[in-house]
Amino acid sequence: MTFQPTDQGFYGEYGGAFVPEMLHANVEELRQNYLKFSETEEFKKEFQSLLKDYVGRPTPLYFAKRLTEKYGSKIYLKREDLCHTGAHKVNNTIGQILLAEKLGKKRIIAETGAGQHGVATATVCALKGLQCIVYMGEHDIKRQAPNVSRMKMLGAEVRPALSGSKTLKDATNEAIRDWINNPNDTFYIIGSVVGPHPYPDMVARFQSVISEEIKWQLQEHEGRENPDMVIACVGGGSNAAGAFYHFMEDERVKLVAAEAAGLGVDSGKSAATSLLGTNGILHGSRTLLMQTADGQVIEPYSVSAGLDYPGIGPLHAHLITSGRAKSYPITDDEALESVLEVSRLEGIIPALETAHAFSVLNKIEHHKDQVIVVNLSGRGDKDLNTYIEHFNF
Amino acid sequence: MTIAAYIKQNKPILNVYFTAGYPELGDTGRTVLALQREGVQMIEVGMPYSDPMADGETIQNSSAHAIKNGMTIELLFSQLSEIKSEVNIPLVFMGYLNQWMQFGKEKFLIEAKKAGIGALIIPDLPLDVYETEYKELVEKHGLSMSFLITPNTSNERIKKAAKLSSAFLYVVSQSSITGTSAGVSMEQLAYFKRINDLSLEIPRLIGFGISDAESFNQACQYADGAIIGSAFIKALQRDNLEPSISTFIKSILETSR
Numbered sequence: 001m002t003f004q005p006t007d008q009g010f011y012g013e014y015g016g017a018f019v020p021e022m023l024h025a026n027v028e029e030l031r032q033n034y035l036k037f038s039e040t041e042e043f044k045k046e047f048q049s050l051l052k053d054y055v056g057r058p059t060p061l062y063f064a065k066r067l068t069e070k071y072g073s074k075i076y077l078k079r080e081d082l083c084h085t086g087a088h089k090v091n092n093t094i095g096q097i098l099l100a101e102k103l104g105k106k107r108i109i110a111e112t113g114a115g116q117h118g119v120a121t122a123t124v125c126a127l128k129g130l131q132c133i134v135y136m137g138e139h140d141i142k143r144q145a146p147n148v149s150r151m152k153m154l155g156a157e158v159r160p161a162l163s164g165s166k167t168l169k170d171a172t173n174e175a176i177r178d179w180i181n182n183p184n185d186t187f188y189i190i191g192s193v194v195g196p197h198p199y200p201d202m203v204a205r206f207q208s209v210i211s212e213e214i215k216w217q218l219q220e221h222e223g224r225e226n227p228d229m230v231i232a233c234v235g236g237g238s239n240a241a242g243a244f245y246h247f248m249e250d251e252r253v254k255l256v257a258a259e260a261a262g263l264g265v266d267s268g269k270s271a272a273t274s275l276l277g278t279n280g281i282l283h284g285s286r287t288l289l290m291q292t293a294d295g296q297v298i299e300p301y302s303v304s305a306g307l308d309y310p311g312i313g314p315l316h317a318h319l320i321t322s323g324r325a326k327s328y329p330i331t332d333d334e335a336l337e338s339v340l341e342v343s344r345l346e347g348i349i350p351a352l353e354t355a356h357a358f359s360v361l362n363k364i365e366h367h368k369d370q371v372i373v374v375n376l377s378g379r380g381d382k383d384l385n386t387y388i389e390h391f392n393f
Numbered sequence: 394m395t396i397a398a399y400i401k402q403n404k405p406i407l408n409v410y411f412t413a414g415y416p417e418l419g420d421t422g423r424t425v426l427a428l429q430r431e432g433v434q435m436i437e438v439g440m441p442y443s444d445p446m447a448d449g450e451t452i453q454n455s456s457a458h459a460i461k462n463g464m465t466i467e468l469l470f471s472q473l474s475e476i477k478s479e480v481n482i483p484l485v486f487m488g489y490l491n492q493w494m495q496f497g498k499e500k501f502l503i504e505a506k507k508a509g510i511g512a513l514i515i516p517d518l519p520l521d522v523y524e525t526e527y528k529e530l531v532e533k534h535g536l537s538m539s540f541l542i543t544p545n546t547s548n549e550r551i552k553k554a555a556k557l558s559s560a561f562l563y564v565v566s567q568s569s570i571t572g573t574s575a576g577v578s579m580e581q582l583a584y585f586k587r588i589n590d591l592s593l594e595i596p597r598l599i600g601f602g603i604s605d606a607e608s609f610n611q612a613c614q615y616a617d618g619a620i621i622g623s624a625f626i627k628a629l630q631r632d633n634l635e636p637s638i639s640t641f642i643k644s645i646l647e648t649s650r
Contacts, residue, residue: 008521016519016522017519018490018517018518018519018522019446019517019519020446020447020516020517020541021516021540021541021542021543021546021554021565022447022541022543022545022565024519024543024545024546024550025543025545025546025547026545163453163454163457164443164444164457169444173444173446173453176446177446177449180446180447183545184545278495279494280491280494280495281489281490281491281494281517282444282491283444283446284446284517289491291491291495293495294465294466294467294492294495294496295442295466295489295491295492295493295494295495295496296442296443296460296492297443297444297491
């Protein structure tokens, strides 16, 4: 089975570019150019040099001794939290800002949930001296205040999205609307493997550096390139796409997606899209989507601002429905427990999103020869307010 | 008579968009009949959607309101069926592809036709997907389509959209979301002229940014008519629905004729 998209961006029945005509020219321009530019030696050289010297790659693949002792499998952590700006998001924004430059765009827009993608976009815009506007749900602006301040420090303008549940989906709607209104000079840096083709493929490729590094790093540690299992959290799914990318074709590597169950899958306050979703269209892509029988999008819920998205990237919809990847719903409480566990066992405070991936360790079978890589997608500094409140520090 | 022929015969066409189930759930039929009474030649019935990508704030808000009121596609079709015998101008359905998919690809067409809808505008349905997955069914059930073009649409693509449109070609007056500006600029005039020069057979209606008699009249010089949406939604008064519709439509038509 192949997990590469067709020329029109379809992964099986998912994907495509369902955009209004107002966006057709922009999306088509990108479709025709993203590989043309990103596959040149010049582009690769600049991309890799920024990843190395600016982002701080390669990020370590760390053998987590105490987690290993607790669970019984050999557990490695891919330390994306050590990337500049504190999460994997910057891998993608570096790639896209280089592409924006090649296309001669002067104005950059982005959506953000937890604010990590917003910060990563504001960062590369500062680096390149480009104007930056970040759309963020009003509700997320409140719960991720430190990241809002960071974006402002970096010179970005943060515009609140006031519709719907005032979270990631609504921020994405506003960003798309901005792009429609400014089709000529603006580049839309999408933060996840969602949106119309070529975004899911483009973002997955820029993030694929994660699994590329895991391969040679695991070779050094274990004498083999492939782990038995890779675990990553999935909202839209960009860190998971990057961590899965070079293992997708090898069926021996189990791919595990941790989804935000919120207060519980059946509670009505959840974002476990692969379980609650049905085939639909969201933000220009055919995918699994939480919706009513009448096709209205259901407002998702999760304590984590980066995971409460009502859809899932089309690649993940394909991986999960085809049985190649398995998803686990993780509740708010389970994720918060994992935050404390990883902090106390490994001295690493993970982001709330990332904590969902760690919670999977409680739901699977372990044995001593099983090598598991958990993608530690981001650090928890931005979530300190939530942690302080929850743990009564 | 086909909608295309109707437009040619009755031009200039004033096509008014409204959101079904707004301001009140039961206002759909009242609004259609009031618009018809005031002399509007065509009505675009907007099925409210939670994530209306191609619409501006005004329509997004009226849509959210209508969904809260309890609007569904099934209810819309039944509301339109109730007044069907009184309606003698074309009704066009405007909604998003996801709604059509969930209602049922073929069932949607059957029910729409029964409710008196003559054509569909589905802004996020790409031309090539329509051609391969939908065209045959739409034609089988005797419905027409209208596709959008914008100033950034190439001539080649305009021709394709024109060929696939059987009701009218929806000429987006600017690369912009509904309801964000008023008036017609020089740039837009150049764009309208570019389309005119293609000598397309299909009638054309200009939409987006048409808000008053002046912009309506200007648009009519370059097309077979124009579509007013956001400005109409803004003019609606909940407790004074019919009079507010009458006042607004008169302000467009009386200065035009």
